[in-house]
Amino acid sequence: MADLEGRINLVGSNQPGSHMQAFSSSDAPPAPNLPLPPPGAPVRAYENTLNEPISETIMRDLRMIGYKLKYVLNPKMREERAQKLRDWDLWGPLILCLFLAMILSFQDKTQPESIFGTIFVIIWAGAFIVTMNAKLLGGSTSFFQSVCVLGYCVFPLDLAALTLWFLPRDTPFLIRLAIVGLGFAWSTMSSVAFMGALVTDEKKVLGVYPVFLFYLFLAWFVLIV
Amino acid sequence: MCPLFTFDFYRPLFNVTTADVRDRLLESFLPLRSNFFQVMNGKPDLYGPFWVYTSLIFMLAAAGNLSRYLSAHNAEESGVKVHFKYDFNFVPFATSVVYGFGFFFPLVLNCLLNIFGSKTRYIDTLCLYGYATAVFVPVAVLAAIPVSILEWLLLMYAAVNSSLFLMGSLWSELSLYVDQKRFVVITLVGIVQFLFVFIFKLRFFRLIYA
Numbered sequence: 302m303a304d305l306e307g308r309i310n311l312v313g314s315n316q317p318g319s320h321m322q323a324f325s326s327s328d329a330p331p332a333p334n335l336p337l338p339p340p341g342a343p344v345r346a347y348e349n350t351l352n353e354p355i356s357e358t359i360m361r362d363l364r365m366i367g368y369k370l371k372y373v374l375n376p377k378m379r380e381e382r383a384q385k386l387r388d389w390d391l392w393g394p395l396i397l398c399l400f401l402a403m404i405l406s407f408q409d410k411t412q413p414e415s416i417f418g419t420i421f422v423i424i425w426a427g428a429f430i431v432t433m434n435a436k437l438l439g440g441s442t443s444f445f446q447s448v449c450v451l452g453y454c455v456f457p458l459d460l461a462a463l464t465l466w467f468l469p470r471d472t473p474f475l476i477r478l479a480i481v482g483l484g485f486a487w488s489t490m491s492s493v494a495f496m497g498a499l500v501t502d503e504k505k506v507l508g509v510y511p512v513f514l515f516y517l518f519l520a521w522f523v524l525i526v
Numbered sequence: 527m528c529p530l531f532t533f534d535f536y537r538p539l540f541n542v543t544t545a546d547v548r549d550r551l552l553e554s555f556l557p558l559r560s561n562f563f564q565v566m567n568g569k570p571d572l573y574g575p576f577w578v579y580t581s582l583i584f585m586l587a588a589a590g591n592l593s594r595y596l597s598a599h600n601a602e603e604s605g606v607k608v609h610f611k612y613d614f615n616f617v618p619f620a621t622s623v624v625y626g627f628g629f630f631f632p633l634v635l636n637c638l639l640n641i642f643g644s645k646t647r648y649i650d651t652l653c654l655y656g657y658a659t660a661v662f663v664p665v666a667v668l669a670a671i672p673v674s675i676l677e678w679l680l681l682m683y684a685a686v687n688s689s690l691f692l693m694g695s696l697w698s699e700l701s702l703y704v705d706q707k708r709f710v711v712i713t714l715v716g717i718v719q720f721l722f723v724f725i726f727k728l729r730f731f732r733l734i735y736a
Binding site (some may be wrong): 312401415419434437439503504505510517521525 | 533535536537539540542543544545547573580581585588591612614617634
């Protein structure tokens with residue numbers, strides 16, 4: 302856990318909005334497997350994070366999550382900031398997944414547990430399968446990085462599900478379809494930008510189609526519950 | 527360590543391009559044009575069968591529910607009171623049927639082929655059968671239209687198309703080795719495909735509100 306903290310820290314210091322701590326020399330060795338920061342750059346010392354208040358830790362993680370969500374929501378950011386996604390985390394996808402599963406299971410009175418379980422399994426198993434597919438096609442990505450992106454791109458469907466929950470009972474089906482369709486298109490386009498870049502051009506459709514199917518499956522659940 | 531669980535075992539099975547998959551799908555939709563074993567050209571892929579089966583599962587569950595919804599809607603308009611509830615069990619059922627049949631039947635088929643002397647491997651037969659099932663995917667979508675006779679016709683078309691595709695390739699392959707016994711395999715294939723159709727129609731596209 303501390304190792305993870307150190308890793309998030311080193312990157313956290315480069316993000317906009319996070320305050321820099323004064324550089325303090327430390328005789329603890331740098332965390333293994335991390336690139337060394339350029340000399341002179343302010344960097345949090347490895348040890349400091351153990352002493353900070355918990356609110357600080359939580360706020361930093363929340364900021365990371367918020368930053369990644371902004372990436373999903375904003376198409377313009379995708380091109381130049383893609384490299385920031387390399388520090389994957391699974392908290393964001395977990396929160397979004399739980400959110401979606403809870404909203405959908407609240408709406409169904411007869412079998413809420415089965416819906417909750419199904420959504421959970423679909424999201425995680427689906428992300429796993431889509432990632433394995435990309436890797437088998439020769440894509441070069443870290444496994445968790447891809448699962449992270451797929452998880453974060455569920456966010457528009459979360460919003461769609463939330464919107465549908467607050468609409469009155471007798472909204473015409475077409476309106477509901479339009480809202481879910483919009484969420485689905487948004488999710489898919491955010492993901493495709495990332496997944497399409499993983500495989501060579503001649504296999505691009507092969508890598509992207511499973512992403513499309515994955516969000517279609519989720520969108521269908523959102524629509525019919 | 528069992529090679530089945532390593533990543534590298536599966537990598538060569540995904541060594542196809544979009545153009546390859548598109549060509550193979552086209553062959554499957556227009557049967558009897560060539561021998562699929564030759565089209566595969568020694569490069570069978572697992573991508574096609576797996577994603578065809580997965581798409582089919584989703585289409586069956588979605589279109590099956592849509593068909594029930596539309597027929598319930600029609601019934602309501604003609605005054606009958608119905609209570610429609612989405613059947614979520616379509617998903618696990620479709621998963622078992624499609625993955626079960628889809629991975630198990632090619633195993634049986636391959637054993638038969640090997641008994642008759644052919645040198646095909648399981649992956650070749652699986653690839654053949656996977657692409658044969660591809661025609662069911664658009665048919666399942668269209669079968670959402672809640673007209674019973676239309677659904678039967680569409681599903682029969684899919685059965686005939688996939689059977690012809692399978693039979694065409696198996697015939698050419700088997701003609702190299704046996705003569706009369708070909709008919710055993712061909713008939714078995716035909717029976718299984720039509721069995722599929724019956725299962726699909728009676729489970730997913732049953733118009734209980736009609």
